[in-house]
Amino acid sequence: MLEKAWYSKARWVWVLWPLSALFWTISTLRRYLFKAGFLNQIKPARTIVIVVGNISVGGNGKTPVVLALAEYLKKKGWSPGVLSRGYGGTQTEFPHLVASSDGPALVGDEPKLIAARTGLPVIIDPKRPRGAQRLAQQESCDVVICDDGLQHYALDRDIELVVMDERRYGNGHLLPMGPLREGTWRLDTVDMLIHNVDNFKRAELLGVSTAQFHMQLTPGEIVNVKHPEQRLSIAAFVQRYTACEALAGIGNPERFFTQLKQLGINCRTTHSKADHHAYCAADIPPGPVIMTEKDAVKVAQIGHDECWYLEVCASLPDTLYKQLDKKLAHLAG
Template sequence: MKAIEKAWYSFRWWLFFLWPLMVLFSLISGIRRYLFAAGFKTSTKPAHAKVIVVGNISVGGNGKTPVVVDIAEYLQKQGWQPGILSRGYGGSHRTFPHQVSAKDSAAVVGDEPHLMAGRTGLPVVIDPQRARGAAFLADQCGCDVIICDDGLQHYALARDMEIVVMDERRYGNGYLMPMGPLREGIWRLDTVDAILHNVSCFKEARLLGVVPPQYPMSLTHECVVNVADPSKQLSLEAFSGQFHSVHGIAGIGNPGRFFRQLKDHGVSLTDTTGFADHYQYSAADIPPQTVIMTEKDAVKLVGIAHQDCWYVKASAGLPAAFYRQLDNTLRTKKRK
């Protein structure tokens, strides 16, 4: 994690030197919102497709990708034809829109799009212009629901439902960038349709005085998979019993949460190394002993990981009440 990101969540005094830049950021983002609200800039979406945006008001990862995968798989079971839209952050591809294929590496399309395409088998399109990517999913892929991974602040894409995912860091020191981690003020939470809390204790995390419904979210650890040979799979309990000296690595928004979850499941972590979100690994970054990582890390280590590298395959667990709201929204709500 970068030093400034650590400072956002530890309330460092020197951040106040960034106050003028925060004011400038607030002014620019406020003008941009006004232009869309007043109609000077237009928001569009495919006429025959619903759009769900899964995002947050702060920067950094907090569990959005597992939520997108879970929603996509749920909607497919309900008879919808979902597709996934992503910016493709961290990828080198520069021609858009681009549909992720099996031959694309994570370095080309980004780690999260690569992961989501592999997990779901559904159309995944990367495009920094979200409205254009959404149109491609609807017109070229026949999708009737488009799930946008991140993009809460991309107002050029109209949406039918907004979902915010938060972890225990919430909104840090409460300031806008670069003085704090917020892309928009805390007031924005009152305008979304649902808030998911990716925390161990929902009762403590639940926000008071917030308008939209709030739901607990859990990450279910399905199994541990060998990076070099995916046919080798163990339960987390079997992995914990078999390996007694394990180095944990994670290039995600909140590495500490991943390491704590492993320890809670009995994994003997002798060392841990946290990298920046979307970190691009090299062979030199891989410890020589038994290594355990997230699936998001693993997609970038295919071909360079040694035989004793493993990743945790995890899925989001969402309550039935959330799915009922999702179903009702897709049937009735049309958001501008």
């Protein structure tokens, strides 16, 4: 209900103004204490820290960007590792290196997905500086990619990337009146702004000094959740299943459902779940079901033989990578 009010610009959220004022006071004071040196910012020596985050709550495509950066850096000869809070996981001992035997219920769905896709070391730790130290010292990483954590100022950082989707910043108010963790002024202070949208020209923000780039989620094959060796092209999937159910527990499920429609996949019914939803068997419809890879990680043990997920990769422009290379070369020099 509250999230819907943020993006429909409902007027009743003004009753939450006193709480938003309190949030602003606390967050402003906290930023000042870090900036003035009263609270320490820490990062590992001889290690570059890249934070991929946003100024609003909810998922908007950060994980695909983390995956794309990790793969790119690996190809360029760097030794990257990924740092995550491990949201939704039950792990209580930190820092924790995500292992192949770890389930998403233990470490969180996104860390599990990132570790499986990249084969890189992924550390979960709510205390980001401690997790970054583990990646640098014990996993020999020279670049730490922090998945989320733009507002976790205890971890010093070299590069900040913000990802936004078509929802932008909703009604423009701070929590809980709106979805913002920080004001829109923060967009002028980061290194790159990535728009996860279909129409970049309509999404590009005027008056923002930060370099802005277009990101698109490029679909790949459709993979069987229970039997990942079974892979179908989109055309083959459509030919096999004239209709199916669609399932998504991500920050913006409608984006996924729209993408399926654009690909020609006929979904009888769409099932939206909250981001990081903990699935049970009753959540999974019978018959053919298509879902996101993030959902597939969580239903691998309870799904049936006709559960499939759509592989997607973040397509980022060469201009972004060129700017990233310049920053990395400067920092390394």
